[in-house]
Structure formats: structure tokens, C-alpha cells
Amino acid sequence: TLFWTRALAGELECSDVPHAPFVTPLIMNKCMEARGAIGTALAFIDTQQPFPYVHLLSVITTVASAVNAILVGLETGRMLHKTAICPEHSDVPCLADYFWGDALASRALMVGFALIRLVAFTLTFDGLLHLAIALDNPLGEDPTDFPA
Structure with a gap:
């Protein structure tokens, strides 16, 4: 001074x-x-991010999560339907026959895999969206930002 x-x-x-x-x-x-x-x-x-970019990123994440939820629901319903009405003496192999144990265990396994897929997909896309928001301003006041 x-x-x-x-x-x-x-x-x-x-x-x-x-x-x-x-x-x-x-x-x-x-x-x-x-x-x-x-x-x-x-x-x-x-400088703000352009609104179309932010909106497109949000819409893609929401649509991908919704489509994944619908597909997991349809696949789970189809699998549960096949294992529930599988005739005992059928020439067509049932889906439940591919799993060991009784039909209840195979249903629980299929539903468990579907739930894991649904949660993992949703958390991944939502996490990427939040990461994009956090990286928007690397010189801010957050604990993860560069020191000022």
C-alpha cells in the first residue's frame, strides 16, 4: 500500500x-x-444459457425417463402375464422356466430387475441434468466451484 x-x-x-x-x-x-x-x-x-438449450435438455431428460418407465411397465406386465397363465403341458416354453425355482421367485426376480433398471435410468439422467446445472457457473459460491 x-x-x-x-x-x-x-x-x-x-x-x-x-x-x-x-x-x-x-x-x-x-x-x-x-x-x-x-x-x-x-x-x-x-450470460444466461439460451432458453431453447435448457428447455431441450430438460424435455429430453423427462421424455427419456417417461419412455423408460412405460417400457419397464409394459415388459413387466408382459412377463408377469406369461408366467401367470403358462399352461402346465404346453409345447411353447414359458418364461418362468428360464428361471430356477417356482413361478413366485421368478416373478419377484423379474420385477426386481425392472425396478433396478427404472431407478438406475432415472437417477442417471436426473443426475446428469443436475450436473449440467452445477457446471453452468464454475466461478460461483457453491462448495464445488473454483476458489475465488
Whole structure:
């Protein structure tokens, strides 16, 4: 602070710092360049993402989750229907025959796999959407942002 106060008062001609009158403009230029870079970074941060991009990302996530839920529901219903009405002496192999144990265990296994798929798919897409939101401003105040 003493250096800058003396520089603004014009007292650096008699300074102990060698070549202070010649170095001061160079230091001031670097400070002005840094100020300009900070202003540019803040302008980028304050710029909003385009609404169509954000809306498209949200719609794709929602539609993919809905389609996955519908497909898992249809597949589970079809599998449960096949195992429930499978005749005892049929030439067509039943789906329940591919699993060990009785039909109740195979139904529980199929429903369990369907639920795991549904939860994993939904959490993955929702997590990616939240990650995109968190990475939108890497210089913010969040704990995961760059230090300021």
C-alpha cells in the first residue's frame, strides 16, 4: 500500500525501490489487463444459457425417463402375464422356466430387475441434468466451484 500511495503522489523519484518511476507504468498496465480479464470472466458468468438449450435438455431428460418407465411397465406386465397363465403341458416354453425355482421367485426376480433398471435410468439422467446445472457457473459460491 505504501508503494501505491507514493506512486499516486509522485514521490517515487526518491524511492529506495530501484527504477520505481520506470516500473510503475508496467505494473499499472498489468493491473489494468488483470482487471479487464476479470471483467470478461464475469461477463461470461453473467450470460444466461439460451432458453431453447435448457428447455431441450430438460424435455429430453423427462421424455427419456417417461419412455423408460412405460417400457419397464409394459415388459413387466408382459412377463408377469406369461408366467401367470403358462399352461402346465404346453409345447411353447414359458418364461418362468428360464428361471430356477417356482413361478413366485421368478416373478419377484423379474420385477426386481425392472425396478433396478427404472431407478438406475432415472437417477442417471436426473443426475446428469443436475450436473449440467452445477457446471453452468464454475466461478460461483457453491462448495464445488473454483476458489475465488
